[in-house]
Amino acid sequence: MLAVEGLSCRYGAIEATHDVELTVAEGEIVTLIGANGAGKTSVLGAISGLVSHTGTITLDGEPLGRSPARIVRAGVVQVPEGREVFGQLSVEENLRMGAYARRGRKAIACDLAEQLERFPVLGERRRLPAASLSGGQQQMLAIARAMLARPRLLMLDEPSLGLAPVLVREIMATIRRLNEDEGLTVLLVEQSVALALAVAGRGYVLERGRVALAGTAVELSASPQVRSAYLGLGEQAA
Amino acid sequence: MIGGYNLFLLKGVVVYALVALGLNVLLGYSGQVSLGHAGLLAVGAYVSAIAADRLGVPIVVALVLAAVATALVGALLAWPATRLSGHYLAIATLGFAIIIQKALYELPGLTGGRNGLAVPEASLLGLDLQVAAFQYWFALAIALLAFGFVLALVRSHVGRGWVALKDSVPAAAACGIDVPRYRVKAFVVSAALTGVAGSLFSLHVGFLSADSFNLELSIAFLIAVVVGGMGSVLGAVLGAAFLIAMPALLVDEAELQEIVYGVAIVLVVLALPRGLAQLAEALPRRRSAPTPPPQPDADADAWTELTRANEPPPPALVVEDMRIAFDGVQALDGLSFSVEPGQAVGLMGPNGAGKTTVFNVLCGYYRADGGTARLGEQELLGRAPHELARAGLARSFQQALLFQDLSVRDNLLVGAHSRFEAGVVGAGVRSRRSRAEERGAAARADAVLAVLELGDRADVRARELPFGQRKLVDLGRAVMGRPRLLLLDEPAAGLNSAETARLGGLIERIRSELGCSVLLIEHDTELVMGLCSKVVAIDFGETIATGTPAEVRRNPKVVEAYLGTQPEEMVGTDARG
16 A cells, blocks of 8 residues: 655755665554654655655655645644644544645534544543643544544654553554554554554664664564564573 | 945944844743843943044954943843833833933043044954954854854753743743843843844944934844844844845835835735745755664663652642632641642642642742741742742643744753753853753653653644543653652543543552652542552642542542442443533
8 A cells, every 4th residue: 555665854964864775564563663754754754755755655656745734634744753643722623623735514513523433532522622731631632633534654753652551451452453443554663662563564673864674563573673672572581 | 245335234234133133031931021122232332442432442342341331231121021021021121221311421531422422442362453344244153153152052951941931931930040130141241242243343333323223223133033033043144144234235226115014014024924934944964974873772771760769758748728819718728638749649629729729829829828848858839939849749730831932852852941950051051061961861851751651742833732632741740850749730621531541540650759748739539549548638728538539539528529329320431521
């Protein structure tokens, strides 16, 4: 479905990613892992049209383009790092912002009701400002908001950031459910490599802006390189 | 030799460059907008002219009087700045300028009222300052002194403090910066410079008319700062030159002149967001020397200087019955816990349990409704954040509130703010003490960067760092003030397991070598287990369990509220977030 080839992103003199190549097929969960500064967020930003880049990005063989609004309309939607909910808008207004690019009031109302049902805690707080939600609730809101754009490919940037263990599991279960029940394709960036590899089918390891390793989640979990560098499991544990 | 009209224009550039410099200190560095600088210029000009006329003082004395008087007025004007910011402050300064202009009209005995005031002739060392060339050299000499002063000032802890409070007030306060006082200081320095400019302005024009100190002039100064380049000392000169040169270029075509002026402003702002000074960035830089290779010995010495190996252990923290409510929601409901000297204590709980609120109350951001918190003999509650920083508290922020416009090294230097004793004047003239303090802090910053393994990022702007490295810089900044109690808010958020393990070693090293206690909010259970000898679990603002990490982890309440009911279902043991 999504194919990225020869992707390089620059910030001034610094090259954040170099010649990155990756694919995501329909119905997959694919994870991008790597150290801080490896370029994971830059890759998502480039796909979303938020980070200027060179290289080709195609969706179903068609160039995705560089306009963030059109990319969202094409069905590629990002849940940003750190949630980035609109703090002063209410929960419901935040959700409606997710459907900003869509037409059809009825369909939007229907999707809104569906998300509030999926995340009951958001339903209870639909009139409250998003800033009053706890971190976990804000993360759910950010995911629900992205879902209102009717994504074909959902990209999540560190959804577990700052969440209590019980909530991390809930978020991961939600991602898996969206994938299994609705066939949603997911590209997941996650620092908790163990969790990411448990949820994803395949993964890419980025090192200093380049793809250093690619494979199925099972292969990556078994790779000595991943075990020592990202899972924090030394040789004695391996 | 330049003469006549061109020399007149050059004098104007010098005077306006001084005003732009003063306004830049305020706007470009401390982030405060003033629409009242024409009023301040008037105060300087009239005080100087009246002192020379009525008291017959020499021009240098008149100039100093103008600077002092304008600085005092600036302090008065700064009073709203301690409680206002942004648009409200701009409007307040606008009101001030209107009052000044009105006063000039209404005090004819002193200012000549609507008839204006002739500026008395002045001489210096026998040179007649009515001669344009002498006047120019005099103004230039004064301006060079002022520019040297400001250049030293903005590169010192004072200038970094201004940029810091512009970027993030909570983080600046956590570093020990008295934010309201620093805002006032920026106003006073800005006003003094404008007062000096006023004195030179009176010589330059020879005749003062209240009409000329209008809103248009205040706005022209703002244009000079923005077009020249905010936060750039060179920008003040370029902006002033722009202000004088643009109208002078097409002096015979009045209508065309205004159009060209307007278009030029729009073009500069669009093409050069950092102003004309941005053009200078493109010039090849003559680097003084390649950055010296890191010196392990020097770093080790500076790190030793930070540590407290030979000092008494840090005081204990005892929190009793801490309470606070927001809009009827009881966020902390009688929370009690303690941190023994040198101990690392974990604060755990679900999202929304009140963990960060505990930090915000301890650090003085929120006023508790009740309870006590003692660090040794000192009561912490009810004191301002910057006082608590001086009392030995340092914190990191969940969102790593770095000063985005400052380099990584400068972020760390702001962390050492409470250890600087030099004042504004000392920093501006580069006094011996100020230089020694800067050198010491720079060495300690390099040492901390070496320990954090961030040495190669020292000159990178904070905004360019990925989240995980920002968190590390935030930690380093907290360490720079030599805290006795270090409050860390989710330091491992955004780090993977291997990086988290390194961070654990780092925190342990800081705790043992720096001789401080640590209170840690962290969702990474493994990190908490590895670092802390005690864990306090809270929910709904109350303690639900206290004990060793292993005890708390098994506590049924903690399992239900925080870990989830079946911990073994977790993937591995990596229950982090």
